[in-house]
Amino acid sequence: MTDAVQTLIDQAMREAGEAQTFSAYAPSNIALSKYWGKRDRALNLPLNSSLSISLAEWGSHTTVEPSQSGSDQVLLDGQPLPPTSGFARKALAFADLFRGGRDVPLMISTRNTIPTAAGLASSASGFAALTRALCGSFGLDLQAQDMSRIARLGSGSATRSLWHGFVRWDKGARDDGGDSHGVPLDLVWPEFRIAIVEVDTGPKLHSSRDGMNHTVDTSPLFSSWPEMAERDCKTIEQAINQRDFETLGQTAEANALAMHATMQAARPALSYLTDQSWAILQRLWQARTEGLAAYATMDAGANVKLAFLKEAEADVLQAFPGARVISPFEWSNA
Numbered sequence: 291m292t293d294a295v296q297t298l299i300d301q302a303m304r305e306a307g308e309a310q311t312f313s314a315y316a317p318s319n320i321a322l323s324k325y326w327g328k329r330d331r332a333l334n335l336p337l338n339s340s341l342s343i344s345l346a347e348w349g350s351h352t353t354v355e356p357s358q359s360g361s362d363q364v365l366l367d368g369q370p371l372p373p374t375s376g377f378a379r380k381a382l383a384f385a386d387l388f389r390g391g392r393d394v395p396l397m398i399s400t401r402n403t404i405p406t407a408a409g410l411a412s413s414a415s416g417f418a419a420l421t422r423a424l425c426g427s428f429g430l431d432l433q434a435q436d437m438s439r440i441a442r443l444g445s446g447s448a449t450r451s452l453w454h455g456f457v458r459w460d461k462g463a464r465d466d467g468g469d470s471h472g473v474p475l476d477l478v479w480p481e482f483r484i485a486i487v488e489v490d491t492g493p494k495l496h497s498s499r500d501g502m503n504h505t506v507d508t509s510p511l512f513s514s515w516p517e518m519a520e521r522d523c524k525t526i527e528q529a530i531n532q533r534d535f536e537t538l539g540q541t542a543e544a545n546a547l548a549m550h551a552t553m554q555a556a557r558p559a560l561s562y563l564t565d566q567s568w569a570i571l572q573r574l575w576q577a578r579t580e581g582l583a584a585y586a587t588m589d590a591g592a593n594v595k596l597a598f599l600k601e602a603e604a605d606v607l608q609a610f611p612g613a614r615v616i617s618p619f620e621w622s623n624a
């Protein structure tokens with residue numbers, strides 16, 4: 291199968307100049323209806339569409355420049371990484387999509403603004419910012435939608451990190467992935483809030499990539515996921531358009547719990563949620579009986595993220611002191 295994205299890059303690279311210094315930013319994102327399961331593991335083509343909210347100033351700043359030392363260099367938060375480190379290998383393999391076989395030594399520096407303690411994966415913003423920076427460095431004039439398809443090859447969730455606000459990732463139907471990319475929803479909801487309720491965790495035992503492949507391969511519950519997820523994605527988009535926060539929240543929470551249920555049924559079972567995560571959920575459900583309009587979503591980690599509107603912020607912070615609140619529609623330099 292010819293990869294439509296590689297073809298796109300190869301065509302664009304025919305016009306490319308020498309690598310220049312170029313810096314770019316991309317926000318991280320949280321899926322309100324999840325991507326879980328691939329129909330093509332090499333091209334990161336999903337089995338279902340998904341929908342996310344970008345995290346404004348929480349994301350990755352990446353600079354790509356010609357390497358003065360004559361060999362590739364990768365820096366994370368100012369620290370040079372050994373070329374064998376996982377992050378360096380992934381970043382350089384991604385740069386190879388642009389370099390082809392050409393000898394163009396690059397320096398790639400990334401700085402994440404996501405508080406480390408928040409325990410959020412930075413691969414979404416990382417690959418989106420790297421895509422923007424590589425395109426800028428080689429002078430490629432590509433639309434955000436094309437860059438979204440390129441970022442997808444780095445990590446599926448990066449497909450949605452090319453824009454601020456709400457973004458849908460259309461799963462697409464083509465085998466070559468040409469129609470699987472992000473689509474920003476043209477709408478601003480300034481009162482929308484996300485809070486991260488942190489849970490103590492050690493290093494993650496399973497990457498989301500391994501976790502989703504294991505679930506697809508072994509979970510008898512997975513067969514019901516793609517259709518349900520597709521439906522949830524539509525329901526959430528409609529709820530956003532109608533500013534129907536309750537439907538949005540209820541659907542997002544149910545979608546996340548259903549995703550985690552598919553993992554628990556995997557053989558052997560897989561669980562990213564810990565006792566602490568469940569205790570937070572219990573506290574949330576109790577608070578909801580007392581009128582708190584906040585809903586939870588959880589990804590491939592133990593942290594719980596809450597979605598709510600500005601009017602509930604004080605009550606959320608009272609129920610979850612120390613939660614970090616993000617206003618997705620407020621950003622300055624990002």
Ligand code: DP6
Pocket residue numbers: 320321323324325326334340411413444445446447448498499500588589590
């Ligand atoms: C649970 O995008 O990290 O966060 O495509 O294999 O890199 P790869 O997976 P990744 O998976 C994200 C899974 C999720 C749900 C979501 O963000 O939609």
